[in-house]
Amino acid sequence: xxxxxxxxxxxxxxxxxxxxxxxxxxxxxxxxxxxxxxxxxxxxxxxxxxxxxxxxxxxxxxxxxxxxxxxxxxxxxxxxxxxxxxxxxxxxxxxxxxxxxxxxxxxxxxxxxxxxxxxxxxxxxxxxxxxxxxxxxxxxxxxxxxxxxxxxxxxxxxxxxxxxxxxxxxxxxxxxxxxxxxxxxxxxxxxxxxxxxxxxxxxxxxxxxxxxxxxxxxxxxxxxxxxxxxxxxxxxxxxxxxxxxxxxxxxxxxxxxxxxxxxxxxxxxxxxxxxxxxxxxxxxxxxxxxxxxxxxxxxxxxxxxxxxxxxxxxxxxxxxxxxxxxxxxxxxxxxxxxxxxxxxxxxxxxxxxxxxxxxxxxxxxxxxxxxxxxxxxxxxxxxxxxxxxxxxxxxxxxxxxxxxxxxxxxxxxxxxxxxxxxxxxxxxxxxxxxxxxxxxxxxxxxxxxxxxxxxxxxxxxxxxxxxxxxxxxxxxxxxxxxxxxxxxxxxxxxxxxxxxxxxxxxxxxxxxxxxxxxxxxxxxxxxxxxxxxxxxxxxxxxxxxxxxxxxxxxxxxxxxxxxxxxxxxxxxxxxxxxxxxxxxxxxxxxxxxxxxxxxxxxxxxxxxxxxxxxxxxxxxxxxxxxxxxxxxxxxxxxxxxxxxxxxxxxxxxxxxxxxxxxxxxxxxxxxxxxxxxxxxxxxxxxxxxxxxxxxxxxxxxxxxxxxxxxxxxxxxxxxxxxxxxxx
Numbered sequence: 001x002x003x004x005x006x007x008x009x010x011x012x013x014x015x016x017x018x019x020x021x022x023x024x025x026x027x028x029x030x031x032x033x034x035x036x037x038x039x040x041x042x043x044x045x046x047x048x049x050x051x052x053x054x055x056x057x058x059x060x061x062x063x064x065x066x067x068x069x070x071x072x073x074x075x076x077x078x079x080x081x082x083x084x085x086x087x088x089x090x091x092x093x094x095x096x097x098x099x100x101x102x103x104x105x106x107x108x109x110x111x112x113x114x115x116x117x118x119x120x121x122x123x124x125x126x127x128x129x130x131x132x133x134x135x136x137x138x139x140x141x142x143x144x145x146x147x148x149x150x151x152x153x154x155x156x157x158x159x160x161x162x163x164x165x166x167x168x169x170x171x172x173x174x175x176x177x178x179x180x181x182x183x184x185x186x187x188x189x190x191x192x193x194x195x196x197x198x199x200x201x202x203x204x205x206x207x208x209x210x211x212x213x214x215x216x217x218x219x220x221x222x223x224x225x226x227x228x229x230x231x232x233x234x235x236x237x238x239x240x241x242x243x244x245x246x247x248x249x250x251x252x253x254x255x256x257x258x259x260x261x262x263x264x265x266x267x268x269x270x271x272x273x274x275x276x277x278x279x280x281x282x283x284x285x286x287x288x289x290x291x292x293x294x295x296x297x298x299x300x301x302x303x304x305x306x307x308x309x310x311x312x313x314x315x316x317x318x319x320x321x322x323x324x325x326x327x328x329x330x331x332x333x334x335x336x337x338x339x340x341x342x343x344x345x346x347x348x349x350x351x352x353x354x355x356x357x358x359x360x361x362x363x364x365x366x367x368x369x370x371x372x373x374x375x376x377x378x379x380x381x382x383x384x385x386x387x388x389x390x391x392x393x394x395x396x397x398x399x400x401x402x403x404x405x406x407x408x409x410x411x412x413x414x415x416x417x418x419x420x421x422x423x424x425x426x427x428x429x430x431x432x433x434x435x436x437x438x439x440x441x442x443x444x445x446x447x448x449x450x451x452x453x454x455x456x457x458x459x460x461x462x463x464x465x466x467x468x469x470x471x472x473x474x475x476x477x478x479x480x481x482x483x484x485x486x487x488x489x490x491x492x493x494x495x496x497x498x499x500x501x502x503x504x505x506x507x508x509x510x511x512x513x514x515x516x517x518x519x520x521x522x523x524x525x526x527x528x529x530x531x532x533x534x535x536x537x538x539x540x541x542x543x544x545x546x547x548x549x550x551x552x553x554x555x556x557x558x559x560x561x562x563x564x565x566x567x568x569x570x571x572x573x574x575x576x577x578x579x580x581x582x583x584x585x586x587x588x589x590x591x592x593x594x595x596x597x598x599x600x601x602x603x604x605x606x607x608x609x610x611x612x613x614x615x616x617x618x619x620x621x622x623x624x625x626x627x628x629x630x631x632x633x634x635x636x637x638x639x640x641x642x643x644x645x646x647x648x649x650x651x652x653x654x655x656x657x658x659x660x661x662x663x664x665x666x667x668x669x670x671x672x673x674x675x676x677x678x679x680x681x682x683x684x685x686x687x688x689x690x691x692x693x694x695x696x697x698x699x700x701x702x703x704x705x706x707x708x709x710x711x712x713x714x715x716x717x718x719x720x721x722x723x724x725x726x727x
Contacts, residue, residue, distance in 0.1 A: 051076065061180060062318070063167060064158040066401075070434060070446035071466035071477040073161040073514060073533065075099060079182075082154055084611065084622040086195070086654050086670035086720060088203060088227055090114075090149040090179075096609070096624040096652060098159055098177065099569060099583035102602055102631075106681045106712040109234050110255045110285025110298070111144045117161060117535050118563040118587035118601050119174035122485045122543070123510050126177045127168060129277065130387070131306050131324040134171050136409050137488025139417035140369070140379025143328045148281040148302045150225050150259050152193060152205040153181045162514030162535065163481025166430050166450050166464040167389070169405055173483030173510030174537055174563075182223070183275065184209040184265040186216030190727050197670070197720025201229040217267040224260035231255050231286075232715045239710035240290040241691045243360035247294040247337035256284040276307040288334070290710055291686025292498075294364045295335045302328040316393040323387070327412060329380030333372060335364035337690055358695035367496075369416055377414035381489070384408050396441070399434040401448075411489055419493050424486075428452040432464070444468040446479075457507055460484055478515035484508060487543060491554045502554045505543060512537040516567070529571040537563040548637040550689070550702060559591040561598065577615060582608035597632055600682065602646055604629035618663060624652040628679075635685030636707040643709050645680040650714075665725045672718040680711035 049065035050057050051074075058076045060068075068074045077097045087093045091107035094114045104113040104121055113121040126133045126146050133145030158178045165172040188210045195203040205225030212218045231253035240249050261279030268274060281302045288296035306324035313319065337360040340346035346355040348362075355361055369377040389403035408425040411417075430450035437443050446466040453459050464481035487505040494501040516533025539561040546552045565587035573579040586604040589597060597603055606627040613620045631646030651674045659665040688694045688706050699705045 059156065060158060061178070062320075064160070064178070067160055067164075067466075069468060070444050071468040071479045072164070073477070073479075073516060073531075075157075075159040075161070077157040077159065079155050081609075082151060082157070083668075083724075084609075084620070084654055084656070085151075085624065085652070086668055086722060087151050088195070088201065088229070088720075090146055090151055090154075092652075092672075093151055093154075093157070094177070096607060096626055098157070099607060100161070100565075100567065100585035100587075100605065102600070102605065103681065104600060105144070106234060108232050108255070108681075108715055109253055109287050109712070110147055110283060111142075111287060112146060113144065114146060114177060115601075116159070116175035116177070117514075117565055117585065118537065118589040120542075122171060122508060123173035123483065123539070124175050124177065125164075125168055125172040126179070128179045128304070129181055129306055130178075130308065130322045131304055131326060132169070132171070132383075132385070132407075135488065136381040136383065137490040137492075138328075138330065138379035138381050139411060139413035139419050139490060139493065140330055140332055140377065141490065143300055143302075143330050143380070145302070145328065147257070147283055147300070148259070148328075149179065150205065150223075150257075150281075152191075152225055153207065153223060155180045155182045162479045163462075163464055163483055163510070163512045165462055165483035166432065166448050166481060167387075167403075167405075169385075169407060169428060170426070170452070170483060171485050173481075173485070173539075174512055182207060182209075182221070183277075184219040184221040184263055186211050186219045186265065186267065191724065193722060193724035195720055195722035198672075198718035199230045199232055201227065201720065203227040203722075219265045221263040221265075222261070223263070224258075226256075226258040228256045229254065232713070232718070234713055235290045235710060236713065239686075241292075241686070241688060243337045243339055243358075243690045243692055243695075244288075244290060244292065244294055246360040247362060247364050249288055249290065249294040249337070251286065251288070251295075253286050254284075255286075258282050271312045272310065274307070274309045276305070278305045279303070289684070289686060291688070291708075292336055292690060293334050294337050295333070297333050299331045300328060301330075302326070316395065318391045320389045321387070323385060325382075325384050327380065327382045329378050329412065331376045331378055332370050333376045334367045334370040336367060337361075338363040338365050339690065339692075339695055341695060356692075358692035360692075369414070377416050379414070379417070380412040381409055382412045396436050398436060401432040401434070402430065404429050417493075418495075419489060424454070424456070426452050426454045440469075442470050452484075456486065460507075473519055473521040475518050475520070476515075477518065478513070480511075480513040482512075483510045485510070485543075487554070491543060494554075496551070498551050499545070500551050500553050505554055506541045506556045508543050508556070509540045510537065525575040527573040529569075531567070531569050533567040535563070535565045535567070537561075539563070547635050547639055547685070548702060548707060550687070557591070559593070561589065562592055563587060563589045576617070577613050578611070580608065580610040582606070596634075596642075597630070599632055599634050602629050602631040618658045620656045622654050622656075626650045633683035633685065633709065635709065637702060637704055640704065641685060641707060641709055643683050645683040645711060648677055648679040649675070650677055650679070651675055660725075664727060666723070668722045668724075670720040670722065672715055672720070674717065676717035677714075678716075679714040681714045682712035683709060684712060685709050 048059045051060045091103045091112040094101045100117050102115045105111045116124045160176040164176045168176050190208045192206040207223035209221040234253050259281040263277045266274040283300040304326045308322040311319045340355045343357050385407045387405040391401045393399045405428045408423045410423040411419045432448035434446050448464040451461045462482040466479035468477040485508040492501045492503050514535040516531045518531035520529045541556040542561050569583040571581045584606050589601040609624050611622045627649045628646045630644050634642045654670045656668040693699045
């Protein structure tokens with residue numbers, strides 16, 4: 001791993017400030033006429049831009065607006081669309097609103113990741129106000145950063161498709177989901193909401209923004225929320241190994257999430273803003289798997305502090321500085337069944353009854369370092385980052401975006417785990433050149449390079465390009481880039497009865513291309529946006545785990561993972577009252593020379609939404625359909641077990657009614673899985689090491705009978721009612 005002292009991190013930050021000051025920011029894209037801009041920008045936060053397709057205008061960060069202008073596919077998911085889902089976690093939002101998104105793991109279990117365009121957890125990066133939620137792999141086990149997201153605080157989600165590691169850093173090789181949260185703006189506004197529904201789900205949330213001086217240059221926002229739910233069933237009773245079931249492994253999966261935070265805004269002058277945010281999230285959930293754990297409560301504590309400073313020196317010169325600190329930590333308690341291992345049988349000391357050889361006694365034993373109280377050891381990491389980006393615009397000649405990003409992270413787990421706590425620091429220097437072509441000024445072209453420096457690999461250079469060519473109501477766009485991902489700490493050093501780390505792992509490499517042909521036009525009050533596209537990604541040195549061994553370990557696959565895909569999208573809006581969207585993503589993700597789709601990657605997905613709003617803007621109905629094509633899981637000895645858990649259709653929906661003179665109150669009825677479809681969010685493979693048959697020698701270790709598969713069940717039909725108000 002990379003070893004740097006704190007002084008080196010501080011020096012790198014100073015170096016970044018000095019270097020970036022020599023090549024400063026630009027005016028980002030805002031293709032909108034004045035009338036549209038004035039109406040769309042009412043109340044928008046300083047620093048945001050407006051992206052317009054047809055007649056619809058949406059806010060975007062300067063980074064997202066420029067990405068659109070220079071050929072990236074950027075999807076903006078608004079807070080209104082998010083609110084219509086009524087979702088209690090971001091996974092449900094992504095599943096039904098972000099095209100090409102696939103959810104890894106099980107949202108209702110409290111653990112999930114989001115994957116774009118055939119990628120894995122490792123090459124789809126989720127960032128929250130510039131703070132990466134990527135799991136660095138603490139000593140104990142994974143920390144699922146995306147589970148900390150409060151859906152009610154999201155102002156919008158900006159989804160960057162194609163390679164975007166140039167500005168965001170490693171792990172954005174296939175896509176980036178950048179979440180922009182609500183923030184103070186010098187005005188007074190209060191939001192409160194509550195929801196109750198299936199599985200005894202109880203949720204409350206709120207935020208208040210207000211100025212703290214007469215001019216509104218200084219303002220605050222305080223916010224928070226809490227959800228408690230008993231949770232739906234995750235595993236069918238028949239999925240449990242007999243001794244795990246006898247020891248109490250069949251149980252509910254409660255999930256609690258609470259967060260609180262405060263944000264501060266200082267409008268230094270008309271051209272400068274300083275923001276700082278501090279938040280704390282705590283998640284408590286259970287995740288016992290049916291082949292092993294009888295009891296498994298988890299507690300994640302996730303504090304984040306982030307800041308930003310924006311300065312527009314002139315129309316052609318713009319500086320952005322952003323930094324963060326995060327320190328997620330996990331306490332995990334896991335127990336396994338106590339089993340009688342005496343051939344003559346055992347006597348229960350409480351009842352005096354005889355327990356047969358190989359059977360569970362009914363009691364449980366904690367795994368090492370995963371006991372109760374002080375015996376529950378902590379796994380975690382601490383991460384700091386600084387990104388300084390400047391844009392210099394030379395009208396009709398060239399625009400240059402240049403900067404430095406420094407990221408430092410280290411293990412912050414209990415000393416019982418034999419892992420170094422020294423910092424791993426990566427310093428990236430990047431520049432994006434956007435020339436104006438004299439003979440074709442409407443053509444937008446971007447060529448960029450980034451070099452990262454670190455002790456673990458010396459230096460690594462990645463590149464990115466993008467272009468966009470308008471042709472009347474049509475356009476052609478494309479972008480490509482490279483990225484890399486370092487092995488996680490637990491992949492290097494994990495130690496458990498079933499999984500061990502591999503300190504010889506290499507860096508994973510990604511090269512991707514993404515392009516499309518689109519159309520955007522208004523016909524009276526009908527607005528039509530459409531695009532067909534394709535993507536192509538190669539991943540080398542992919543980090544995977546072995547299967548069918550005891551214990552398993554991590555390895556670099558020496559074959560290339562080839563991902564090839566097609567996309568299509570149609571968005572139609574009729575006035576303000578009716579809209580629908582349908583999107584299609586087809587993806588082949590295979591090892592070179594193979595015809596088998598890789599695990600947990602659907603062959604295709606069809607999604608979208610249909611929304612109708614009454615003329616008085618009080619009553620609304622929204623439907624969210626999704627069809628998931630074939631999706632496979634493979635396991636067992638030599639991957640002999642393979643199961644398709646895809647091919648299912650889901651439909652969610654919501655009905656909303658607004659009350660009050662200013663429509664400031666809303667009642668919403670939400671129905672999940674309207675047709676009560678039985679489906680699997682994920683499919684896993686377990687083993688029989690705790691079964692009575694294995695203990696008695698009736699099943700051999702790593703034999704075909706030793707492994708079996710089970711579903712992570714999706715949520716059945718569920719109904720929720722919520723009330724929210726703004727004042």
